[in-house]
Amino acid sequence: MSILVLADLVENQLAGTTAHVVAAAQQIGGDVDVLVVGEGVQAAAEAAARLDGVKRVRVADNGVYAHQLAEPLGALLAELAGEYSHVLAAASTTGKNVLPRLAALKDVNQLSDIISVESADTFKRPIYAGNAIATVQSEDALKVITVRPSAFDAVVESGSAPIEAIDVVVDNAQSRFVDEVLATSDRPELGGARVIISGGRGMGNGDNFKLLDGIADKLNAAIGASRAAVDAGFVPNDMQVGQTGKIVAPDLYIAVGISGAIQHLAGMKDSKVIVAINKDEEAPIFQVADFGLVGDLFEVLPELESKL
Amino acid sequence: MKVLVAVKRVIDYNVKIRVKPDHSDVDLTNVKMAMNPFCEIAVEEAVRLKEKGVASEVVAVTVGPKAAQEQLRTALALGADRAIHVETDERVDSLGAAKALAKLVESEAPGLVILGKQAIDSDNNQTGQMLAALANLPQGTFASEVVVEGGQVKVTREIDGGLQTVSLSLPAVITSDLRLNEPRYAKLPDIMKAKKKPLEVKTPDELGVSLASKVRLLKVEPPAERQGGVKVASVDELIDKLKNEAKVIA
Ligand SMILES: Cc1cc2nc3c(=O)[nH]c(=O)nc-3n(C[C@H](O)[C@H](O)[C@H](O)COP(=O)(O)OP(=O)(O)OC[C@H]3O[C@@H](n4cnc5c(N)ncnc54)[C@H](O)[C@@H]3O)c2cc1C
Ligand SMILES: Nc1ncnc2c1ncn2[C@@H]1O[C@H](COP(=O)(O)O)[C@@H](O)[C@H]1O
Numbered sequence: 378m379s380i381l382v383l384a385d386l387v388e389n390q391l392a393g394t395t396a397h398v399v400a401a402a403q404q405i406g407g408d409v410d411v412l413v414v415g416e417g418v419q420a421a422a423e424a425a426a427r428l429d430g431v432k433r434v435r436v437a438d439n440g441v442y443a444h445q446l447a448e449p450l451g452a453l454l455a456e457l458a459g460e461y462s463h464v465l466a467a468a469s470t471t472g473k474n475v476l477p478r479l480a481a482l483k484d485v486n487q488l489s490d491i492i493s494v495e496s497a498d499t500f501k502r503p504i505y506a507g508n509a510i511a512t513v514q515s516e517d518a519l520k521v522i523t524v525r526p527s528a529f530d531a532v533v534e535s536g537s538a539p540i541e542a543i544d545v546v547v548d549n550a551q552s553r554f555v556d557e558v559l560a561t562s563d564r565p566e567l568g569g570a571r572v573i574i575s576g577g578r579g580m581g582n583g584d585n586f587k588l589l590d591g592i593a594d595k596l597n598a599a600i601g602a603s604r605a606a607v608d609a610g611f612v613p614n615d616m617q618v619g620q621t622g623k624i625v626a627p628d629l630y631i632a633v634g635i636s637g638a639i640q641h642l643a644g645m646k647d648s649k650v651i652v653a654i655n656k657d658e659e660a661p662i663f664q665v666a667d668f669g670l671v672g673d674l675f676e677v678l679p680e681l682e683s684k685l
Numbered sequence: 686m687k688v689l690v691a692v693k694r695v696i697d698y699n700v701k702i703r704v705k706p707d708h709s710d711v712d713l714t715n716v717k718m719a720m721n722p723f724c725e726i727a728v729e730e731a732v733r734l735k736e737k738g739v740a741s742e743v744v745a746v747t748v749g750p751k752a753a754q755e756q757l758r759t760a761l762a763l764g765a766d767r768a769i770h771v772e773t774d775e776r777v778d779s780l781g782a783a784k785a786l787a788k789l790v791e792s793e794a795p796g797l798v799i800l801g802k803q804a805i806d807s808d809n810n811q812t813g814q815m816l817a818a819l820a821n822l823p824q825g826t827f828a829s830e831v832v833v834e835g836g837q838v839k840v841t842r843e844i845d846g847g848l849q850t851v852s853l854s855l856p857a858v859i860t861s862d863l864r865l866n867e868p869r870y871a872k873l874p875d876i877m878k879a880k881k882k883p884l885e886v887k888t889p890d891e892l893g894v895s896l897a898s899k900v901r902l903l904k905v906e907p908p909a910e911r912q913g914g915v916k917v918a919s920v921d922e923l924i925d926k927l928k929n930e931a932k933v934i935a
Binding site: 387388444446447448451469470471473474475476477478479480481482484485486487488489490499503504505506507508509510511512513514515516517550551552553554555556557558559560568572596604607608613614615620621623628629639640646649650651652658663664665666667668669670671677680681684685 | 696698701702704711778779780783802803805806807808809810811812813814815816817818819822823824826827829839842843844845846847848849850851852853854857862863864898899900901902903904905906907908911912913914915916917919920921923924926927931933934
């Protein structure tokens, strides 16, 4: 078996998710290649080469692949896929954008968001917002799979795989990058944070999210949000946790002013310890919380910040 | 310009599903079904494009059992002009749906195809991208804004790090994210009118596609239950528990 892992990039640097996907690939077994695609991605390739268990890093560095637009990236993957039994990517917005294109070009199915490897052709994945776990077996010759990063422990960085350039260049007259507005923050990213504190509609407005800052500083936490808080414009979309936002599994998740709708729970209920702060003692979030504090967040948060 | 919009019949998003005791699948008997929420957003966007004069006709499409015609009627009540039902009783996966939709893209030649980004039953998030590949079209997935200008469509996409804007040549495929728009509710007179709008039924055979899937569903289990925990009475108690019991903070 030979497995190709598409590296996830954030502003041309290797994203932390890739080390989790390599771990899933190792569980499948066989040789693992990592493919780094973009423009100016040499540093990412070098970082990928350090990931444990990687046999070879392949780099396609060309202007046509800048920003990893789906059309050229899908075409490149389809060119390379013939050499592999499995192609894996993180269930990030990049992986979700391009892998189904590859699958369709190869006339195979895609398995989305797997959370465990049972064997080389059998995997578990959540369905219905995580309210059921399906075990699925693929009889396709090529397995195209996106991996939920939080479900696999990252491989360590002790390797030194060779880096090889790929000179396949496809053309793309269909799509063009216009611009990108990326959130900038000194805090850890949601995907990698050990502690996350999230605010919901109960926060009342965007300004009040500042109440979470001091606590996040003390706990070195990332800040997340419910859909209601994003929809209301309190905070930007990249902070949404849930079925259709980011899926996280930190050691500690603190939900503040969040009711606990199944779509929100889908994104955080695999956290090790969950704390809920809500003034409604009937709120469903308390059913999954290890520690629930019934109270007004406007009193609880300042007190929590001062006592931590 | 014609707009094709794909809608899927799924379990209502408010319903908490149950797994069948024999673990063969989830139990959908007597469960409330509805249009996938992301498809509602897709329909709304198509209808708004028509109201703005950008689109000339909105065609709603579904691939699924007879009962899925309910969701096509909903799309018609929301403002679609006509509907196409690709009828099958087989389990339809995303690749199968994309293949059927690709045939309709060939025959209908729309300027835009709008789908939801994800069906809330399978949580697949694949069909739009697959359709785009099969029909050799560009794609704007997870869209939060769509602007058609000239022969191009500008799509703002919700990506992990923030927002990305791409410009695509038409025809193109778009998948809707939650914040693309807020769908309207169908009014009673529109629901009545929808009953008279044209709804054409085709079979996969007539389209020349096979919906057979190479993925076998071996087992469906409920997720590991989380033990409900305890309520704490004060911030002090909370901090004490986190430090000394759970040991997640120093
Ligand atoms: C297709 C689809 C996908 C979705 N995807 C997601 C997703 O990815 N993520 C997501 O989060 N949601 C998602 N949702 C939305 C979800 O169904 C809920 O609407 C949403 O999670 C509610 O957010 P909330 O808990 O912040 O708001 P609410 O449900 O309004 O809860 C607010 C809570 O704040 C509490 N509160 C108010 N004031 C105070 C105070 N002063 N002190 C303490 N507590 C207070 C209230 O008691 C209440 O429990 C999705 C919905 C659909 C249909
Ligand atoms: N059987 C189907 N019939 C019509 N549209 C579908 C079907 N399956 C998926 N879709 C469309 O594709 C979107 C994403 O579904 P999926 O990729 O399967 O999660 C849905 O929101 C629909 O717009």
